[in-house]
Amino acid sequence: MRFMLLQNYGEVESGCAPMPEWSPREIKAHIEFQQALNAELATRGELVDAQGLAGPEQAKFVVWDGSGAPVVTDGPFPEAKELLAGYRLVDVQTAERAIEIAAQASAAPGPGGVAIRQPIEVRQVLSAPDPEV
Amino acid sequence: MRTEDLLRELAPQVLGALMRRYGDFADAEDAVQEALLAAATSWPAEGQPDNPAGWLIRVASRRLANQYRGDAARRRREELAASWSRTPAEPAPERDDTLILMFMCCHPCLTPGSAIPLALRAVGGLTTREIAAAFLVPEATMAQRISRAKARIKASGQPFRLPPPDQRPERLRSVLHVLYLLFNEGYTTSGGPGLSRTDLSGEAIRLARIIQAAMPDDPEVGGLLALMLLTEARRPARSGPGGELIPLAEQDRTRWDRGLIAEGVALITSALGGGHAGEYQLQAAIAALHDQAASHTATDWPQILALYDLLESMTGNPMVTLNRAVAAAMARGPSAGLALLDGLDERLSGHHRLHSVRAHLLEQAGDAEAATAEFRAAAARTANLRERHYLITRAARLAAAPATAPEEQAGATGHPGTDAGDG
Numbered sequence: 001m002r003f004m005l006l007q008n009y010g011e012v013e014s015g016c017a018p019m020p021e022w023s024p025r026e027i028k029a030h031i032e033f034q035q036a037l038n039a040e041l042a043t044r045g046e047l048v049d050a051q052g053l054a055g056p057e058q059a060k061f062v063v064w065d066g067s068g069a070p071v072v073t074d075g076p077f078p079e080a081k082e083l084l085a086g087y088r089l090v091d092v093q094t095a096e097r098a099i100e101i102a103a104q105a106s107a108a109p110g111p112g113g114v115a116i117r118q119p120i121e122v123r124q125v126l127s128a129p130d131p132e133v
Numbered sequence: 134m135r136t137e138d139l140l141r142e143l144a145p146q147v148l149g150a151l152m153r154r155y156g157d158f159a160d161a162e163d164a165v166q167e168a169l170l171a172a173a174t175s176w177p178a179e180g181q182p183d184n185p186a187g188w189l190i191r192v193a194s195r196r197l198a199n200q201y202r203g204d205a206a207r208r209r210r211e212e213l214a215a216s217w218s219r220t221p222a223e224p225a226p227e228r229d230d231t232l233i234l235m236f237m238c239c240h241p242c243l244t245p246g247s248a249i250p251l252a253l254r255a256v257g258g259l260t261t262r263e264i265a266a267a268f269l270v271p272e273a274t275m276a277q278r279i280s281r282a283k284a285r286i287k288a289s290g291q292p293f294r295l296p297p298p299d300q301r302p303e304r305l306r307s308v309l310h311v312l313y314l315l316f317n318e319g320y321t322t323s324g325g326p327g328l329s330r331t332d333l334s335g336e337a338i339r340l341a342r343i344i345q346a347a348m349p350d351d352p353e354v355g356g357l358l359a360l361m362l363l364t365e366a367r368r369p370a371r372s373g374p375g376g377e378l379i380p381l382a383e384q385d386r387t388r389w390d391r392g393l394i395a396e397g398v399a400l401i402t403s404a405l406g407g408g409h410a411g412e413y414q415l416q417a418a419i420a421a422l423h424d425q426a427a428s429h430t431a432t433d434w435p436q437i438l439a440l441y442d443l444l445e446s447m448t449g450n451p452m453v454t455l456n457r458a459v460a461a462a463m464a465r466g467p468s469a470g471l472a473l474l475d476g477l478d479e480r481l482s483g484h485h486r487l488h489s490v491r492a493h494l495l496e497q498a499g500d501a502e503a504a505t506a507e508f509r510a511a512a513a514r515t516a517n518l519r520e521r522h523y524l525i526t527r528a529a530r531l532a533a534a535p536a537t538a539p540e541e542q543a544g545a546t547g548h549p550g551t552d553a554g555d556g
Contacts, residue, residue, distance in 0.1 A: 020509045024529045031522055032375060052521075055513040057483070 144258025149230025356414030
């Protein structure tokens, strides 16, 4: 089963300051935590892909205008907090395992080494119909 | 020699031989790719043949012949092949074939995004799978990109020979540009942990060496190869144990590769003797000054500034102006550098590099608050993960540090942009 674990720019449960305001050591610890988690998932054969996205300043919304020329809207967007910041795509045996990984990701350390408790959206990826069925 | 290395070396030679015999680039290139894959599986098991190039040419020719036989339009094609085989083969050294292939792959009808993978396959002898992995796209996507590129070259009616002398300088410029971009792709890339990526910078250097061997007297070819070697020499010091970016000013210079530096310096010295210095020679000369300096502060900044002046008037590239501002700040003080940035806001509006250079210069000038804001702005705008980490950390360090006098900070202030590969 594949699951998408999504993170956005919204508030985190710990209520801590955004990363640019942390100390260099706290930032380093956070980055190393993320790298270690990815390495662990890769070793277990569960990691399909993990990517961080470029900032909301560079986001664009594109809508086809119905006749040919697309309408492109540049930021800044009032709903920037809802934009996706990054994702992990994991391939796991059970939904419980996906939740376990999401919990680990949510425990990433922030200021003072305290977990930031970032909400992780867990979404199953739809698959092709099972050929056995 | 490892089978893999031997195959990469032989690839352009084999393709050249097939081109001379059959003339169809797209088909010949496919046949060579299949022959290389066949060799990669059978040679390690059965041992290398006595004449590896001959083996590959024979296998590739057989595939091509089989394909033509099975083809609905075989008659027409066989006639074409026959007409080609009747053409008396001009005796040409192998290095010419490689050069012709390089000119074909970097034909101006292709964008660099198509030319790079095609050159890696046709001249570099890499497999589609390896190229796809290097660019982090699925193999089928890369196969499509390469076959579209070949179709364009076919449609351009490019004959298999060197461009005529009057077109050669322009065509050589495209070749060098493609190699330069390939090198930068490898140098600045931020592949995630655990992803194995083909060493693109190493491939760019290998291809540049082939071109340089074929055109030893061209100063820009020498300049580009020197630039690559002098930049590559700093790679071991350019990132920390966790992959984090280390700017030039803070790099441990004992980790720089002295062998590459010596080779690069010798190359650029002899290239510069040729009179009019081109863009790559100037960049290589700047890289040589950095590589030979005992420390960041002991660097010959006035000379680097003079070279950037020349480069800017030659290219008009705003990215060069950014580097020139860094050199000006080091040679004449931060306010001289900041003044140069003022003219760039319109042309580089919102570009992360403008913010990051301004941040470094403001930090040098002792304006920690403004520098922190600029580092954060740069971090929000970069598309490179490692660079984002670097910039956020830099902002955090400044915000956390008590105010320091500008003189004390100057020595520790560096800017990654003075690395040629970032430009």
